Amino acid sequence: MNRIDARFQHLRDDGRKGFVAYITAGDPSLETTVELAQAFDGAGVDVLELGVPFSDPLADGVVNQRAAERALRNGVSLRGVLEAVRTIRASCEIPVVLFTYINPVMQLGLEAFPPAAREAGVDGILALDYPPGESAAFRAALDEHGLRMVQLIAPTTTDERMRLLAEASTGFIYYVSRTGVTGMRDAVEADVGPKVRKIKSFCDKPVAVGFGISRPEHVAKVAQFADAVVVGSAIVQRIEDNIGREDLVPHVTELVEELTAPLK
Numbered sequence: 001m002n003r004i005d006a007r008f009q010h011l012r013d014d015g016r017k018g019f020v021a022y023i024t025a026g027d028p029s030l031e032t033t034v035e036l037a038q039a040f041d042g043a044g045v046d047v048l049e050l051g052v053p054f055s056d057p058l059a060d061g062v063v064n065q066r067a068a069e070r071a072l073r074n075g076v077s078l079r080g081v082l083e084a085v086r087t088i089r090a091s092c093e094i095p096v097v098l099f100t101y102i103n104p105v106m107q108l109g110l111e112a113f114p115p116a117a118r119e120a121g122v123d124g125i126l127a128l129d130y131p132p133g134e135s136a137a138f139r140a141a142l143d144e145h146g147l148r149m150v151q152l153i154a155p156t157t158t159d160e161r162m163r164l165l166a167e168a169s170t171g172f173i174y175y176v177s178r179t180g181v182t183g184m185r186d187a188v189e190a191d192v193g194p195k196v197r198k199i200k201s202f203c204d205k206p207v208a209v210g211f212g213i214s215r216p217e218h219v220a221k222v223a224q225f226a227d228a229v230v231v232g233s234a235i236v237q238r239i240e241d242n243i244g245r246e247d248l249v250p251h252v253t254e255l256v257e258e259l260t261a262p263l264k
Helices: 003-014 030-041 062-073 078-089 102-108 113-120 136-144 159-168 192-200 216-222 233-241 248-263
Strands: 018-024 047-051 096-100 124-127 151-153 173-176 207-210 228-231
Touching: 003 018, 018 030, 018 062, 018 207, 018 233, 018 248, 030 047, 030 078, 030 248, 047 062, 047 078, 062 233, 078 096, 078 102, 078 113, 096 102, 102 113, 102 124, 113 136, 151 159, 159 192, 173 192, 192 207, 216 228, 216 248, 228 233, 233 248
Parallel strands: 018 047, 018 228, 047 096, 096 124, 151 173, 173 207, 207 228
Antiparallel strands: none
16 A cells, blocks of 8 residues: 555544655755654654755745755755655655656656656655646556655635546645745634535545644644644754754754644
């Protein structure tokens, strides 16, 4: 069974909600990315989203943009990210989703990516700017190699398109809790509950909610409605704040443990 499917099944069986952590691969180095993944596996993270650094990250706020810039300056490419996942797999089985724009994947090759990702140990992909109406063949190739393709649903998504995205998504559905780019916010949007219920009226797939979630109290609130909670910018900011320190990984893991505490 795909690791994402197995993890959400395990969460359902235990009556628990999941935690999805986002970091940019290669920030501040691919070696650190591997160490963080290994630490997160024991800190309550159920799915790891690895951001593939891209030069024009339109959906990302300034925190994640800076992380992508640092990774690109380090020469990190999609091939390097796949090598990092292969190293992660030598020591842990945390489910890994590549959070990417489609351009790096197309540069590798839409036909070459699925077998390469599967061989490296990737479990799924979230391609932010690849419309489901144009990606049927790619989704079929991913499915053939046992990989999942997560779709984003936004607050402005119409019911008709929400149904299409819910049907196309595999592994889980990522609901963007607010319009705009990624980033930390002081409060969770008030309509998260009704929006998640609307999505679930179209399918029985797990729904993860992200964008703007940065505090344990946010995690607790969103977990009332969603199957999983996604935190990215707060973790990436903690990485940035500790670049150059030998104890970067423990400091970042400490934050993750605080964020996952409401789900335990």
